[in-house]
Amino acid sequence: MEAPDTIEADIKTLIVDALALEDIEPPAIETDAPLFVEGLGLDSIDALELAVVLEENYGVKIDDDPERNQVIFASVRNLAEFVRQNRAK
Amino acid sequence: MVTSLRSLLRVGRPAQHPVAFAGAGGRTWRDFEGHVAALCRRLDSLAGERWVVFLEDSYAFAVALLALAQRGRVAVLPPNGQPGTLSRFCESADGAVFDTVERGAAVGATVPVVAALQQPVPAEDWSDLDPDASLIEFFTSGTTGDSKRIAKRLRHLDDEVAVLDELFGGDCAAARVVATASHQHIYGSLFRVFWPLAAGRSFSARTYLHGTEVAAAAEGATALVSTPVQLKAMAIGDTLRELPLSAVFSSGAPLEGETAAAVFNLTGIAVTEVFGSTETGGVGWRRRQGDVDAPWQVLPGVQVRAGTDGGLEVSSPFVSAADGDWFAMGDRVELVAGGFRLGARMDRIVKIASKRLSLPEMERDLCLHDHVAEAALVVERRGMEERVCAAVVPSQAGRVALDELGKVELSRALGDHLAGFFDRVLLPRAWRFVDALPRSAQGKLPASAVRALFGAQADSPVLEPIVEAESTSDGVIERRCVVPSDLAYFEGHFDSFPIVAGVVQLRWVVEAARALSGEAPRVAAIEGLKFKQPLTPGDRFEMRVEHAGGKIRFAITRDGETLSCGRLVLG
Numbered sequence: 075m076e077a078p079d080t081i082e083a084d085i086k087t088l089i090v091d092a093l094a095l096e097d098i099e100p101p102a103i104e105t106d107a108p109l110f111v112e113g114l115g116l117d118s119i120d121a122l123e124l125a126v127v128l129e130e131n132y133g134v135k136i137d138d139d140p141e142r143n144q145v146i147f148a149s150v151r152n153l154a155e156f157v158r159q160n161r162a163k
Numbered sequence: 164m165v166t167s168l169r170s171l172l173r174v175g176r177p178a179q180h181p182v183a184f185a186g187a188g189g190r191t192w193r194d195f196e197g198h199v200a201a202l203c204r205r206l207d208s209l210a211g212e213r214w215v216v217f218l219e220d221s222y223a224f225a226v227a228l229l230a231l232a233q234r235g236r237v238a239v240l241p242p243n244g245q246p247g248t249l250s251r252f253c254e255s256a257d258g259a260v261f262d263t264v265e266r267g268a269a270v271g272a273t274v275p276v277v278a279a280l281q282q283p284v285p286a287e288d289w290s291d292l293d294p295d296a297s298l299i300e301f302f303t304s305g306t307t308g309d310s311k312r313i314a315k316r317l318r319h320l321d322d323e324v325a326v327l328d329e330l331f332g333g334d335c336a337a338a339r340v341v342a343t344a345s346h347q348h349i350y351g352s353l354f355r356v357f358w359p360l361a362a363g364r365s366f367s368a369r370t371y372l373h374g375t376e377v378a379a380a381a382e383g384a385t386a387l388v389s390t391p392v393q394l395k396a397m398a399i400g401d402t403l404r405e406l407p408l409s410a411v412f413s414s415g416a417p418l419e420g421e422t423a424a425a426v427f428n429l430t431g432i433a434v435t436e437v438f439g440s441t442e443t444g445g446v447g448w449r450r451r452q453g454d455v456d457a458p459w460q461v462l463p464g465v466q467v468r469a470g471t472d473g474g475l476e477v478s479s480p481f482v483s484a485a486d487g488d489w490f491a492m493g494d495r496v497e498l499v500a501g502g503f504r505l506g507a508r509m510d511r512i513v514k515i516a517s518k519r520l521s522l523p524e525m526e527r528d529l530c531l532h533d534h535v536a537e538a539a540l541v542v543e544r545r546g547m548e549e550r551v552c553a554a555v556v557p558s559q560a561g562r563v564a565l566d567e568l569g570k571v572e573l574s575r576a577l578g579d580h581l582a583g584f585f586d587r588v589l590l591p592r593a594w595r596f597v598d599a600l601p602r603s604a605q606g607k608l609p610a611s612a613v614r615a616l617f618g619a620q621a622d623s624p625v626l627e628p629i630v631e632a633e634s635t636s637d638g639v640i641e642r643r644c645v646v647p648s649d650l651a652y653f654e655g656h657f658d659s660f661p662i663v664a665g666v667v668q669l670r671w672v673v674e675a676a677r678a679l680s681g682e683a684p685r686v687a688a689i690e691g692l693k694f695k696q697p698l699t700p701g702d703r704f705e706m707r708v709e710h711a712g713g714k715i716r717f718a719i720t721r722d723g724e725t726l727s728c729g730r731l732v733l734g
Contacts (some may be wrong), residue, residue, distance in 0.1 A: 094545040096593050097571045115578065117587040119516050123547050 081154040084131075089150075092127040093120050105150045113149075121147055128153070132161040165328045165361040172199065172289035178658045181365040183222035184339065185380060189211065190222050190368070197283025198223075201229035202260075204284060209275050213300070215239045216279075217249055219262050219636040221346045222368035223279035225356050227260045228299070232292050232317065239300045240347050242634065246270045246681035252302075262637075269681035294318035299571040303441045313441045315349075317581065322480045323353060323444045324361045326463050330448065331435060332412040334363060338435035338730055340366040341377055342388040343397075345634075349441045350414040354388040358482020372641045373705060374402025375723060386410040391418040392606030393632060396643065398425035400722065408432050414439065416606035419513055421457035427452060438505070443490050444481030447502060458502040467503055470497050474509050489563060510610075513542045515549060516588045522551070525585060529553065532580045534561030534573065539600050541613045545592045552617045553577070553591035562648070562701075565596055593617050598701055599629045599645050625649050631703075633678075639709045640679040644671075648700035663698040668727055672717040675708040676731070684715060687734030696726045 086100035088124040089109075093116070107113045107160065110121075124147070134157055146156045166174050179194040214231055216238040218224045231238050238260075241252040246269065251258050253272040260279050261267055267276025284509050288328040299315045342355035359366040364386075373379045374397035377387065385408050389397070394413055397403050408430050413423075414437040423434050433450035438459055440446070446467065447459030461467055465479040468489070475496035495506030507523040514520070522540040529538040537556040542549050555577065557565055574594040581590050601612035628644035635641070646663055654663040669689070677683045698704060702721060709716045715731040 092546055094592070097574070111587065115575065117590070118547075119548050119588050121551075126547070 081157055082150050085128075085150050085153050085157070088131060089114075089116075089124065089129050094125055103150060105154075107149060109149060109153075124153075128157065132157045134160045147156055165325055165358075166360055166363070168229075168232075168324070168357060169294050169317055169321060171361060172196065172233070172286075172517065173291050175289075176363060179315035180240075180363065181367050182255040182360070183225070183368045185367045185369040194283060195222075195226065195624060196286040198280055199230045199233065199285065200286050201284045202226055202277070202279060203233050203287065205277050205281050206230060206234045206236065208259055208275070211236070211275075213237050213239050213256045213258075215241060215259040215274075215367070216258045217241055217266075217278055219244075219263060219358055220279070220368045221342070221366060221370065223262060224346045224352075225360055227279040228356075231260070232296065232298055233289070235293075235296060237297045237300060237314075240302065240352075242302045242347070243732075244347075245678070251423065252348055252449045255377055266681070291318055294321065299352070300443045300599045303348075307631040319444065319450070319481050320353065321361075322464065323425045324358045326425060327353065327358050328362050328447070329463065331410060334435075335364065335384070336409075338364060338384040338386040338409045340364055340386045341371065341384070342367055343371050343377065343386050343634075344390050344415065348415070349444065350437070350439070351388065352490070353444070354412055354414070354437075365725040369636050370634045372632060372643060378402050378406055381406045381408065383407060384409045386412070388412045390415045390606045391422060392416070392602055394426055394634070395419065395422045398422055398429060401429065403429045406430060410435060412437060414445075416602075416608075420451065421623075423451045423455075440492060442482065443477045443479050443492070446475075446477050446479065449502075456504065456677050458499045458504050460502045467496070467498070469498055473506075475503065475505070488725075490680055509546070510622045513549075513551075513632050515542070515551065516587055517588060520551070520585070520589045525551070525581065525589070527578065528581060529555065531562065532561075532577055534558055534564050536561065537600055539608055539613045541617070543593070543614060543617055550592035551589060551593075552593040552614075554597055554600060554613050554616050555734065556598065557596055561596075570594065571595060580588050595627075598647050598649075599631060601629075602631065617708070626670075627674065627705075635679060638679070638711055639707065640675050642675055642706045644704055644706060646698055646700055646702045646704065650700065653700065660697075661700050665692070665694045665727065668694075668698065668719060669729075669731075671706065672708055672715070672719075672731070675706055675717075676715050679708060679710055684710075685734045686715075686731045688732040690714075690730040690732060692727075692729035693725075694727045696721070696724065698726050 082105050086103045088143050109116045120121045146152055176192040178193040182192055182195045183190040209636050214236050216227050233236050237254050241248050249270040253274050258275040259267055259272055260277055264276050264278050294317050296317055297314050298317045301313045303311050307445040340355055340359045346356045355366055387408055391413055411432050411434045418436050424642045433452050436449050437445050438447045445462050446465055447461050449457050449459045451457045452699045468476050470491060473495055475492040475494045477492055478489050480492050486732050493509050507521055511522040526538045526540055529535050534557055535555055536558040539554045541552050543552045556632040578590045595616045600608055602608050625647045629647055630642050630644050632643040652667045704719055704721045707718050713733050718728040720727045
């Protein structure tokens with residue numbers, strides 16, 4: 075059993091590495107802050123890339139369901155929650 | 164009236180006719196013939212077709228090119244004189260013509276190296292040259308950063324010289340030609356060497372770097388062959404005022420409308436801008452007075468059309484690649500009566516996530532923000548996708564904001580500003596705030612140089628000044644530089660009043676001396692060292708380093724005022 079916060083921390087690292095974000099260290103991403111536009115400033119290309127790395131790392135498949143994805147990608151916490159529920163056992 | 168280069172030596176000129184001035188002093192036609200004959204004789208003892216030519220002295224350049232042509236050899240012109248470049252070019256050539264044989268040793272040339280100016284010998288019974296003979300190979304950096312070889316036949320140059328004299332000869336009839344543009348590139352080679360040589364106008368053997376030197380060299384009617392970046396500096400420095408100029412030429416990069424207007428206000432001369440490329444030679448020209456967007460007129464003999472992609476295509480007697488074919492210039496074009504207007508470079512229209520983006524348009528919009536003085540955008544792969552990356556020269560207000568808010572917040576503010584005009588996926592993903600854009604000495608801003616700002620080294624400490632322009636001649640190297648405001652050496656010197664420490668200035672002098680001679684000087688002692696005025700972040704300064712008699716003399720000046728000077732004694 076992983077510590078509950080580990081996935082959150084790992085996802086922050088994935089975001090910074092996969093998206094080649096500059097000037098931000100993973101721990102500086104707030105777990106509950108919005109990822110897109112007004113928050114971290116990510117965009118639709120980033121969402122696609124994130125979906126790919128999440129699948130690679132956790133075996134979770136993110137479907138093309140805009141409404142649902144808006145919730146999943148809302149914050150690091152939501153992403154982590156989605157991973158916990160759907161990751162390959 | 165021009166004499167074609169192919170028959171120049173056979174036709175000849177009066178013995179005392181002035182050919183060149185400055186550099187090693189005045190040169191007459193008798194000197195010229197004697198020097199060409201001497202180099203021809205030297206070449207007779209050496210086999211091989213392709214000869215690397217890199218010369219500081221433009222008179223020596225004329226001698227070398229005519230002698231190589233007389234002996235049916237080809238001059239290979241490297242794009243710059245960096246020791247590594249010269250060494251690489253020598254590897255694939257049969258020999259080299261340099262100012263001195265020592266230069267060949269300094270770059271480790273393994274081919275025969277001859278000095279351009281040999282002891283003059285009596286002239287030969289010259290014959291006409293074959294107009295279809297290959298004369299020069301230029302090398303230009305393509306958009307990908309690789310050098311591209313462009314061969315010119317003698318007739319390409321003769322045809323273009325004839326056209327230049329037909330159009331502009333009247334303006335510079337009795338003028339001496341003074342140049343700040345290097346003859347190693349096609350523009351300089353034509354405008355400051357071949358054309359004056361063919362027209363019988365005396366030309367400067369030296370390449371001037373500063374407006375003050377141009378002013379000193381401008382005696383009597385003077386035609387100035389310059390580049391946009393140099394004209395801009397001279398206009399700001401006010402050194403062109405009341406010079407006896409009869410014509411000012413600019414090529415190699417786009418001339419800003421402001422600079423054109425400033426030069427006109429200072430000199431009363433409308434700059435003759437020439438648009439072309441190494442491949443095509445000159446394509447169009449214009450003189451702007453008032454109308455910043457005045458169309459380009461097509462050079463006589465040249466044809467232009469809009470390609471199916473909306474890009475400018477050129478058919479020209481000066482085109483070297485496949486004569487008679489149409490050559491795509493890579494610029495968007497709008498054809499107008501008698502000429503054309505240029506749009507953005509085609510390679511500057513990109514697609515990000517299948518959305519079209521004009522980089523020049525975004526650069527313009529970025530510059531609307533009052534924190535931005537200049538901006539350059541490139542597209543780079545970040546993560547899995549291509550993204551826009553922005554290099555920004557902050558304005559005065561931007562610099563204050565950078566200090567107060569930091570890079571992250573300023574980037575975000577500029578991104579938000581752009582979000583008012585562009586889809587979010589098009590917004591720059593990486594930002595660099597720099598003191599000056601990485602322009603070449605010709606004023607070009609290569610995408611590869613901008614891209615390098617985003618490379619892995621971007622975060623390594625900044626140790627060197629930004630070199631905006633450079634010229635070398637007769638053991639002298641002169642550089643116009645800017646002090647980077649993020650110079651690592653400011654750490655501790657001093658927080659409230661950052662200055663470039665004397666030891667750092669000396670380091671820069673040593674680096675310039677290394678660039679001059681190809682090897683790091685071994686300094687045994689320092690004499691007469693004076694630090695008169697502080698050098699501070701963002702300062703534009705000039706550095707002159709002269710290597711003579713076992714010593715390196717240097718002076719660092721700003722607007723003519725000496726900041727520091729001294730001598731390094733070599734061991």
